Amino acid sequence: MFSFIAHPYPKSESFKEIFVSSLGAGAAVYLFLIIFQPFGTENFQHPYKFVLLFPYCIIFGTAFLMANLITSRFSNWNIGSELLKITFILCTGSILSYFYNSLFLSHVKLDIVNYFYMFLYTLAIGIPISIIYILSRYIYLKTIHEKKAHDISQHLPVSPPAQRQNLLKISAQNTELVMNKKDFLCVQSMENYCTFYFLENNSLKKALIRISLTNVLQQIETSSVKKCHRSYIVNLGKVKKLKGNAQGYKLVLPEIDFEIPVSRSFIPSVIPQLQQQHS
Numbered sequence: 001m002f003s004f005i006a007h008p009y010p011k012s013e014s015f016k017e018i019f020v021s022s023l024g025a026g027a028a029v030y031l032f033l034i035i036f037q038p039f040g041t042e043n044f045q046h047p048y049k050f051v052l053l054f055p056y057c058i059i060f061g062t063a064f065l066m067a068n069l070i071t072s073r074f075s076n077w078n079i080g081s082e083l084l085k086i087t088f089i090l091c092t093g094s095i096l097s098y099f100y101n102s103l104f105l106s107h108v109k110l111d112i113v114n115y116f117y118m119f120l121y122t123l124a125i126g127i128p129i130s131i132i133y134i135l136s137r138y139i140y141l142k143t144i145h146e147k148k149a150h151d152i153s154q155h156l157p158v159s160p161p162a163q164r165q166n167l168l169k170i171s172a173q174n175t176e177l178v179m180n181k182k183d184f185l186c187v188q189s190m191e192n193y194c195t196f197y198f199l200e201n202n203s204l205k206k207a208l209i210r211i212s213l214t215n216v217l218q219q220i221e222t223s224s225v226k227k228c229h230r231s232y233i234v235n236l237g238k239v240k241k242l243k244g245n246a247q248g249y250k251l252v253l254p255e256i257d258f259e260i261p262v263s264r265s266f267i268p269s270v271i272p273q274l275q276q277q278h279s
Helices: 015-036 049-071 079-105 112-153 213-220 264-277
Strands: 167-172 175-180 184-190 193-200 203-210 225-229 232-235 241-245 248-252 260-262
Touching (some): 015 049, 015 112, 112 248, 175 203, 213 225
Antiparallel strands (some): 167 175, 225 232, 241 248
């Protein structure tokens, strides 16, 4: 059970994706209410009943939007984190729904027992919708990323293509690192330091320099040397294999013993370039 909860889960990164998914969440709640009419809604008679139910769409859509905006900056997101976020959405939605129902629909006195019933109603609606959302989104992203990674990997050469003898120069304070572009593999950032991975006489070398990843990118970025993650810059010309999962993609370079992640926000700039240079 713990291993399932700790499994990585792709979180929404762009505002567009967050906004669209929030609209979808609100619409799903509204459709559930007007189609199934649960919890006595069927017996609620009013000429504008469906109009009066629409604010629940706004309430849960807003709660979904708030939760995703708050958690968009978090890292190491997993299924457990997603479940906590969903719990926050349901609690927030139940509170707002209770006030709306009490003040504008039923006109009953605010009471903790009545809110408890509203919370149960919210769980009854929210849990099945949340389960469908989490599983369908995970399966969809995993499927499309794995398929695309497989298609691209089939066209990657066994030996990386020859690169011109361009020099990459990295300057930081009193330190300067110079290497051929064809020998450069990647840069890994950790706090205020960057570790450079490169080849020297066909042997893997590492150099640790006090410099920000942004500063490094400004000095060495080319059409094939790209930032692919908030902590990585990679030479796409050295990529031998591409792997896909629900969170995005991972780049495999034969010279290093770890896989380089591609954040979903960098997919539009990295994956097409990888396809182009190996097509």
